[in-house]
Amino acid sequence: MALSLEAQSVVKVYPVDGNVVKAVDGVSFGLQRGELVALVGPSGSGKTTLLAILAGLLSPTSGSIVIDGQDLARMKEAERARFRRRKIGFTFQTNNLVSYLTALENVELMLRLNREFNAAGRKRAKELLARLGLEKRWHALPRQLSGGEQQRVAIARALINQPALVLADEPTANLDSERAFQVVQTLASLVHEQNRVGIMVTHDLRLVEYTDKVIQLLDGRLARIISPQDDLTCLANPAECTMIPTDVLGFEEGLQNDN
Numbered sequence: 001m002a003l004s005l006e007a008q009s010v011v012k013v014y015p016v017d018g019n020v021v022k023a024v025d026g027v028s029f030g031l032q033r034g035e036l037v038a039l040v041g042p043s044g045s046g047k048t049t050l051l052a053i054l055a056g057l058l059s060p061t062s063g064s065i066v067i068d069g070q071d072l073a074r075m076k077e078a079e080r081a082r083f084r085r086r087k088i089g090f091t092f093q094t095n096n097l098v099s100y101l102t103a104l105e106n107v108e109l110m111l112r113l114n115r116e117f118n119a120a121g122r123k124r125a126k127e128l129l130a131r132l133g134l135e136k137r138w139h140a141l142p143r144q145l146s147g148g149e150q151q152r153v154a155i156a157r158a159l160i161n162q163p164a165l166v167l168a169d170e171p172t173a174n175l176d177s178e179r180a181f182q183v184v185q186t187l188a189s190l191v192h193e194q195n196r197v198g199i200m201v202t203h204d205l206r207l208v209e210y211t212d213k214v215i216q217l218l219d220g221r222l223a224r225i226i227s228p229q230d231d232l233t234c235l236a237n238p239a240e241c242t243m244i245p246t247d248v249l250g251f252e253e254g255l256q257n258d259n
């Protein structure tokens with residue numbers, strides 16, 4: 001199957017006090033549609049920078065990001081903005097819902113920005129919110145919703161334009177574990193059912209069981225990619241696992257330095 005997302009030798013360098021910081025240092029990987037990936041690593045390892053580059057919000061110093069055969073870096077700014085609106089969905093840690101719009105209007109706003117708001121779009125927005133367990137909350141304003149509900153509206157908003165790529169920066173950061181599991185489980189089912197590529201930054205190893213792959217960054221470099229489901233299950237439940245691969249244990253230690 002053709003890759004839907006290819007990151008090739010991505011480098012991002014920041015000048016700092018006469019020196020340079022390599023925030024992302026030669027990262028390459030390829031993902032297919034239908035994959036949800038956890039992006040993990042200690043604080044300062046480059047996750048946010050890489051996510052912003054994948055989103056086309058930040059230009060890499062070198063390297064390329066190819067989404068569905070199109071190279072983000074080769075696009076002019078206006079073209080990239082249009083591509084982003086159509087092909088890439090985001091959710092951020094703070095969900096950035098528009099406070100005076102209802103849950104349904106927040107989702108529909110993404111259709112309006114693409115001039116694609118019509119009866120079919122509204123139906124899709126309602127179906128998506130229902131799929132996320134929010135069918136009774138269409139008309140609620142963000143402040144009337146719980147943290148978990150707001151996060152689910154943000155996920156609906158990221159998916160409404162049927163993007164090729166969905167990027168989520170710690171979508172469960174402000175949720176209790178039960179809500180976090182529900183949000184990630186739903187995100188995983190939607191990515192699988194709708195054949196999207198999903199990338200989620202997370203600090204919570206228990207959530208990786210719902211993902212198909214874990215990409216670990218260390219000091220801006222790709223440290224490893226873990227994909228067999230057995231290893232992901234081990235990672236999520238180390239106490240219950242009798243056969244934890246040693247490199248997975250090393251991976252855990254790497255994470256303990258975080259924050």
Ligand code: ADP
Pocket residue numbers: 014015016021022023024041042043044045046047048049050
């Ligand atoms: P993470 O999201 O994993 O915590 P970041 O991508 O935020 O990592 O940061 C990676 C490295 O790049 C860190 O050393 C950070 O200090 C540095 N960095 C990030 N953004 C900037 C910037 N705008 N200017 C200078 N250094 C930056």
